[in-house]
Amino acid sequence: MSEEIIGHGTWYDMMAKKVIEREQTLKRDISRVRTEMGLGASGFPHIGSLGDAARSYAVTLALKAQGINSELIAYCDDKDGLRKVPAGLTNEGLEKYLGYPVSSIPDPFGCHESYGKHMSSLLLEALDKCGIQYSYYSAKEVYEKGIILNETRTILTHAKQVGEIVKQEVGQETYTEVLPYFAVCAKCGRIYTTRAYSFDPKTDKVHYKCEGLEIRGKLIEGCGYEGEADIAKGEGKLTWKGEFAARWKALDIRFEAYGKDIADSVKINDRICREVLCFEPPSHAKYEMFLDKGGKKISKSAGNVFTPQVWFRYGSPQSLLLLMLKRFVGTRTLDVSDIPAYMNELDQLEDVYFDKKQAGEKEAIRLKGLFQYCYVMKPPAKPSIHVPYNLMAFLVKMAPKECLNAYVTEKLQSYGYLQKNQALDKNLMQRIQFALNWIRDFEEIKETEVQLTTEEKKALTELVSKLQTEDDADKIQNAIFNAAKDNGIKPAALFKVLYQILLGATQGPRLGPYVLAMGKQNVIAALQRALNKEHL
RNA sequence: GGGUCCGUAGCUCAGUCAGGCUAGAGCACCGGACUUUUAAUCCGGGGGUCGCGGGUUCAAUUCCCGUCGGACCCGCCA
Secondary structure, eight states: OOOOTTTTHHHHHHHHHHHHHHHHHTTEEEEEEEEEEEEESSSSHHHHHHHHHHHHHHHHHHHHHHHHHHHHEEOOOOTOOOOOOOTTTTTSSSGTTTTBGGGOOOOTSSSSSSHHHHHHHHHHHHHHTOOOOOOEEEEHHHHHHHHHHHHHHHHHHHHHHHHHHHHHOOOOOOOHHHHHHOOTTTOOOOOOTTTEEETTTTTTTTEEEOOOOOOOOOOOOEEOOEEEEEGGTSSSOOOOHHHHHHHHHHTTEEEEEEEGGHHHHHHHHHIIIISSSOOOOOOEEEEEEEEEOOOOOOOTTTTTTOOOOHHHHSHHHHHHHHHHHSSSSSSSEOOGGGHHHHHHHHHHHHHHHHTOOOOHHHHHHHHHHHHHHTTOOOOOOOOOOOOHHHHHHHHHHHHGGGGGHHHHHHHHHHHTTOOOOOOHHHHHHHHHHHHHHHHHHOOOOOOOOOOOOHHHHHHHHHHHHHHHOOOOOHHHHHHHHHHHHHOOOHHHHHHHHHHHHHSSSHHHHHHHHHHHHOOOOHHHHHHHEEEEEEHH
């Protein structure tokens, strides 16, 4: 094994090296090496689509670290047709737009110029939050401006060869009869309903009929129109079996990560790219799907799709990048409940990065590298204050609403996370917000019914009468211990009972001060309720 | 029909994609310490055929082949 460490010691650095070596072998110009990601525009972006971006961008960063000029291309599939009305939008009257290019469907939310723009901007917004930089290309513009015209023309004039490749690779025979091109029907405006039958390279016109198409057992009906589409004006698009190849060449893409769901498509496009367009396809890296673990309800409005926006409610963009980047192989199952773990793990990485925590030599390099990738190579200059997520959630949950920040500040000071008189900083405020959202959405405080023993009842009754007259935190604390001892109960057991009554948890903050913070009368009332329930 | 991933402590998983110290973490559990334990904290402990069988190698949890079990993708469209 070679002991030499490449770049930052991560998989991405290794990949970048392979890309460079391949390009050199191919004797191609590497003064600019582009990576690419596909930007879906036909539904709410699943959090997995961010993985595609994050991983390709990490390779771009790795290339840059090795002195290569690189950029990520975000290619927006806004010319794709709407195949299915997404969950969550079933009442927006979108059925009538099935089969239409998403860029020509009005935005049901009314805030963007089209349905496609709305959806793709959700993902772009997430990329921005993560600090992922990209050059944006819209398929619509790419076709209309003729950026991809030469490649489209070549593919259509070699349609027979393309059809043969498709047949050989996946056994599908459609394209031995039909051209790999979807024209937009000039009459009804749909794109998936047309079938392209012939192409004339002299006029750049595709002859098509609007016949309809069955997608997932559902037929989208065509209007029967027969006409000609001008490929130079972007009056249609290549089908996916051919389009990747065309844009790889047109945009000079050298690397693209892809999910296993489109593995066959990539295989076909690699051959088309090489054999028909005479362009060596980009280096690839295949990754597994991102699956929902399910179980926890996610969001009311977003149609239950786990979007990046959902993540950002409870965790930082860097923690999301950590999830995406820490491991390349293997299926990633995602669940909102994993977010705290990733937040904590990022803190641990930061400790390694700032040498606060020791790791093996090779391991340390890799972890520091991973940390830098999570911050898209702009890591913080100073360590931040790490408060474990569950502690923060706990504090926020316990804190009286009116003085949340003060309560949390005081606790953090007494636990030593903050110096005396040190205030909350921006980072901690952010963490409080995450914790607040978390508690609000998942951990409603409920008053649980508690089975009380006779001794416990007596102890609680004593405590209640003591509370009436006591206003000092320490004395209240002592009163609890005394109430336990006087009735032959272990203090720990009584505390547990109290926490269950007051917080619905088996443990909690120091009760003396908390009783006061919560409002003594409220506590007394809660205890009375628990006692009364028992009497029934 | 074709293909991919996963299987490691009681649980959840890391480590495997660049083979190399005694295979790790969190939680759980057990024991001990601390006058009243409050995020408790600190110290210690038990726990593992790394799914199974072969192969390559000086060396395999890691690479290759096979096998069992679980999950997923493609075979319309994208």
